[in-house]
Amino acid sequence: MVFGIEHKVKSHRLGRRRKKGGQKMLVAPWIVITLVCVLVASGLTWGFVALLRSGCSGDMWRVTVAAAPSVYGSLEDAAQAWEREQPELDGQCIGVEVTEVSAADASRGITGNWDTMSFGNRPIAWAPDAQAWGSWLASGEATAGYVTSEPVVLGEAGSVLAVAESTATELGWLGGEPPTWQAVVDAAAAGTINLAAANPRSSTEGLVALLNASSDGAGGFSQPAADAYAAAIEAGSSAADASALKDAYLEAGDPSQVMTMLDYQVEDFNSTVAPEVPLVPVTPSGTSVSAVASYLVLGGAAWVSESDAEIAERFGAFVASQVDSGAFSDPELAAVDDGAAALAQTTPDAVGSAVRAWQSGAQDLNVLFLLDWSSATMEETVEYGGDTVEAGIAAVRMAIDMVGEMEPTWRAGLWEYGVGAGGESNWRSVVASAEMSQEGKSALTDELYALSENAVYEGGAPLYDSLVAAYGDLNEHLVEGAANVVVVLTNSGMDTESLPTVEETAQTLEGMAGAATVYTVGFGEADAENLTSLATAAGGSYLPAPSEGGILGTIAPA
Incomplete structure (x- = not known):
């Protein structure tokens, strides 16, 4: 970006005031001459210094x-x-x-x-x-x-638990001794509260909460404390970040939900939402890590x-x-x-011990991206990442963002679809499933960049046949112990190229009844009804594409 330079101009008058009565000069001429010389020298010195200061x-x-x-x-x-x-x-x-x-x-x-x-x-x-x-x-x-x-x-922000004021009062967490982290996880285990945690690999509020909850009390890491925290979250819920936690809180209306946040996020929630029962920040005793x-x-x-x-x-x-x-x-x-x-x-x-313990305890993810590369993807523009871009480009950027967020043990592959994409079929495999190590991420990201430079396939979007093929393929190559997911990225949802209707395709997906799940992500004017029908038939859901991304936090296992 180009930064402007602020020019400040002093206020001044136009013209001079006349002296009264033609008064004579009261200062000797030699003094005036000396003063002028000093001023000239000072001006030259100032100019030389200014020249040095602007020497670039x-x-x-x-x-x-x-x-x-x-x-x-x-x-x-x-x-x-x-x-x-x-x-x-x-x-x-x-x-x-x-x-x-x-x-x-x-x-x-x-x-x-x-x-x-x-x-x-x-x-x-x-x-x-x-x-x-x-x-x-x-x-x-x-x-x-x-x-x-x-x-x-x-500067710093405090790591806190956001609690409905009524709940905090009922639990005795206000006005007295704050609870220990052990007391918090015990309350979650007993069902007294619903602990909702932000993901420590996708949010600062989640990371500092994990460090505090898994602390050994001396600046180190405690595996038993980490295990207790993970169990409390498993009994409760998790989300990508504080924003997603707040959305879930508003939707559920559950005052027993206790969320990991930063102090200013609690203030922002109360000032922007103005809930009937405000949230209050509670800092468990033993909290030693702030943001x-x-x-x-x-x-x-x-x-x-x-x-x-x-x-x-x-x-x-x-x-x-x-x-x-x-x-x-x-x-x-x-x-x-x-x-x-x-x-x-x-x-x-x-930090390394805490995050690696969290990762080892989380379920892996195996994703097959199914990317619409029909001509319709370039006929509509959408907002993504602060830019106005074609829907197809937004889909590529979202896939790249998701790949960047993946853990090294997760897997991902890429298919594209369009009329004639695979010769006799309308889909093809672009990148085979691979672990998302640094090398794996680079290979998949490079192919996504390359795809964005290729011409689109003329004609409609043959989604139905392509999705059935992708869903069947993923079910044949499931990763044991992982969440296996097909992620469709499209701005359509209407399909005049495939023989079956959307209802028939949904019935086919239901009949396949595989262990894989389908999420459909719709950009722009995508047909939400059709995409919802297809996703729910395979155990997933439809997700309107957010302009800032963040889809992975919704589909990834906690």
């Missing part, structure tokens, strides 16, 4: 900073303030471009395949809304050296050069000075008095 030339070279939504605005303000100082490196004007990327998305992209279509250039610096993400990055053998500098602490937002310069990665890292370091120093002076502030974050203590809340060992 040419186009400005900016490095990318990926910032979580809660700190994006404040960091962008800081970037503009820094550029007004005209920083330079070897005569080159320098700056930073701040891009908004959730901490979870950035974490997956930095450790795996960065989605430039959705998130822009790979970052040189990263500002997650919790230092725990930096500790997770440092816990991996391949990425342990990616953070090369001392993080700059930007400490920080600024990290990346290093040790192939895409980070020494000069780019130096620019990011210099911007970090500027941000640190703003934090120290109080010029940097964010309405969602509280100031941190002791930065070193805040950073010490999480360690790579503790």
